[in-house]
Amino acid sequence: MSPDVDLTVPKPGPHVLRDRLLDLDCRLFEFAAGQHWPAAEPVLPRLSRSANHGVLWFATAAAMAASRTPRARRAAARGLASLSLASLAINTFGKRSVRRPRPVLDPVPLVRQLKRQPITTSFPSGHSASAAAFAAGVALESPSWGAVVAPVAFSVAMSRVYTGVHFPSDVLAGATLGVGAAFAVRALVPTRAQSLPPARPRADVPAMPDGEGLVVVVNTASGTADRARALQDALPAAEVVECEPADVPAELEKAATRARVLGVCGGDGTANAAAGMALRHGLPLAVLPGGTLNHFAHDLGVEGVRDLSRAVRDGEGVRVDVGRFTCGDRQGIFLNTCSLGVYPELVRERERWSSRIGGWPAGVLAALRVSRTDQHPLEAGFRGEARPLWLLFAGNGTYHRMGLTPGRRRDLADGRLDVRVVHGGRRPALRLLAAAVAGPLTRSPAHAAVQVGRLHLSGVAPGTLLAYDGEVTEVAGEVTLEKLPLALTVYRPLSGS
DSSP states (O other): OOOTTTOOOOOOOOHHHHHHHHHHHHHHHHHHOOOTTTTTEEEEEEEEHHTTGOOOOOOOHHHHTTTHHHHHHHHHHHHHHHHHHHHHHHHIIIIIHHOOOOOOOOOTTTTTTOOOOOOOOOOOOOHHHHHHHHHHHHHHHOOHHHHHHHHHHHHHHHHHHTOOOOOOHHHHHHHHHHHHHHHHHHHHOOOHHHHSSOOOSSEOOOOOTTTTTEEEEGGGGSOHHHHHHHHHHHHHTTTHHHHGGGHHHHHHHHHHOEEEEHHHHEOOOHHHHHHHHHHHHHHOEEEOOOOOHHHHHHHHOOHHHHHHHHHHHHHEEEEEEEEEEEETTTEEESSSSEEEEEEEEEHHHHHHHHHOOOOHHHHHHHHHHHHSSSOOOOOEEEEEEEEEEEEEEEEEEEESSSSSOEEEOOOOOOOOOOEEEEOOSSHHHHHHHHHHHHOTTTTOSHHHHHHHHSEEEEEEEEEEEETOOOOOOOOEEEEEEEEEEEEEEEEESSSSO
């Protein structure tokens, strides 16, 4: 053998690799076209058409939202947001970057072909991107709903090859882009698992595999019958007591005398009453949301029977702060908020509109509507100075949202009262609207926000209304708001769901 002979095999250039991949793509397409799947012929073409313009996914999101569970609604919203981002990416640069022609339909049986063929370029597959984005977005928020949606999304993606409108690589690229869009949305808007309050400080609470020792008082006016039955199925040894709103305090008192753990199912007002009873008797509290407003349970990380029953079975709990107001010889606690001035009416208006137009726009609209009332500002001594106030809000823990009507708390044991005020003037319109738009994190002569452990008000006019966790009472003279750090022990799942 001559020493001058070079036996090195040259590496294929990029054009050769591209041609080989395209050839493999065509072979896979022809292989799929040659398969005979009788069960798929009446299904996949229809499924493919139903996904045109995202109709299938909007209908799926509507069905999920109709389940009326916060997790399903969040998953549906995240799925649609991911789909929108994926569609935007496909239509702006995806289709224009690689102008690949559609496959030739000759090897595809006529019964599979779509009646109306798409006219856009083939790469990447928009249907596959939308399907993958929606399914991935749903799964990131709710794995259980993701498991339901994923087979449908996979079938839609496969139908694009089956009906002959895409090559396999088009589908793969579209699906990859869709999943990427879902993760991009998650980076912008964290999922519930990412935004749950920290699981601290952990509390030593009894584990009850079947619920024995748990007595749950259910407020039947909250429409909680289904949840009460589901809780009884999940924890069969638990005692469930259903009662009317007027009987809730008495039933809670009775339950506290025989329970190892006091449970409650209802809205924030019912949870407040149960928390007060649990504090007096030194009992852990198990809260199952069941009312119109369930801010405390949701901020805690308990959204339904599954969350609570798992925490009770596994003995998972934390200690949280409690707010307290004092006026003369009268005291009360609040788990969420305490407010004076026009804030109660502001919240009422916001809740009325938020389901229709969203939280932030509803807050602005509420400020406009409340500003038209004939109410006079509250006169009180605040931070050592007598001044008129249109509203004073104190949250048990720091709320995170711009605007007058706060959103969620990320830490229920931060030791802080989140105090927000709008100072008085001749009319509240501009001040309320400015605070609603600019948010409480700014400081101005009109509105301000501070975080403190204790707040003292003096000179409060007789008959002034103070709202706390949906309840209302009258106060006058000296009013003190303060924190009771780590005062209440509550069940909550410590691991992701």
